[in-house]
Amino acid sequence: MKITNTLKGKSKEICSLLVYVIAATLITSPLAFAASPFQAGQGTVNTKFKSTADYASGCTNHNNTPTSCLNANSYDDLNGVSQGYINVSIYSSDYSYSSISCSGTAYAGIVSINPINGNTTVKATLNPSDPSCSNENWNAGPVTVDLSGTYTNDGNRYSSSGKVTQYFSGGTTYKSDSKEDSFQETFTGSITGFTTPFTGEVSAYRNTRREQVK
Structure with missing residues (x-):
């Protein structure tokens, strides 16, 4: 599906230039979640919606192996259904790779971000035997994630x-008010295959008055 986004009247407050790259980052634009695999419902013409999306990601040992990476998000589609996705990947010192991912309504709310101060929680259990999960070379059994993230204040x-105006192929058009808040974080807590604390990034997206106008 081809999507074109137009952002008008956008104002930015940047405390400092944020140049922070992490493996398999999930999102780089306040509109990217609308074009992600987690496509929001289309709704009905002239009906207003509110939608949210919270993303968290980070890696340990950025320049060395073994390296462990986490990507997770919580969001709601425009039919009001809460969803979630989480991936844990481990790159071993012998350059072997293993990964486990889980998604669906059972993982709704696994990421929670306070868009004012950046305080974040990520909580989930990834079980290879769960039909909502898939894995590649994963032999570590279930993974429990219980993390707290705090803004590093740097x-x-x-x-x-x-x-925001969004144009979809087929002529569908949406308009909305969009707000993004992103923070560099320090994550503490527990997660299989990780050494804490480690650094990462979180982003909170809030779309209000999202309306299909065509």
Whole structure:
């Protein structure tokens, strides 16, 4: 599906230039979740919606192996159904790779972000035997994730807001008010295959008055 986004009247508050790259980052744009595999419902013409999406990601040992990476998000589609996705990947010192991912309504709410101060929680259990999960070379059994993220208070914070118009193939058009808040975080807690604390990034997206106008 081809999607074109137009952002008008966008204002940005950037405390400092954030240049932070992590493996398999899930999102780079306040509109990217609308074009992700977790496509929001289309709704009905002239009906207004509110939608949210919270993303968290990070890696340990960024320049060395073994390296462990986490990507997770919680979001709601425009039919009001809460969803979630989480992936844990481990790159071993012998360069072998293993990964487990889980998604669906059972994983709704696994990521929670306070868009004001960046405080974040990520909580989930990934079980290879769960039909909602898939894995590659995963022999470690179930993984329990229980993490807290805090803004590192070093200036790596980004906020933006504005009016958004989205054009979908087939002529469908949406308009909404969009707000993004992103933070560089320090994660502490417990997760199989990880050494904490480790650094990462979180992003909170809030779309309000999202309306299908065509």
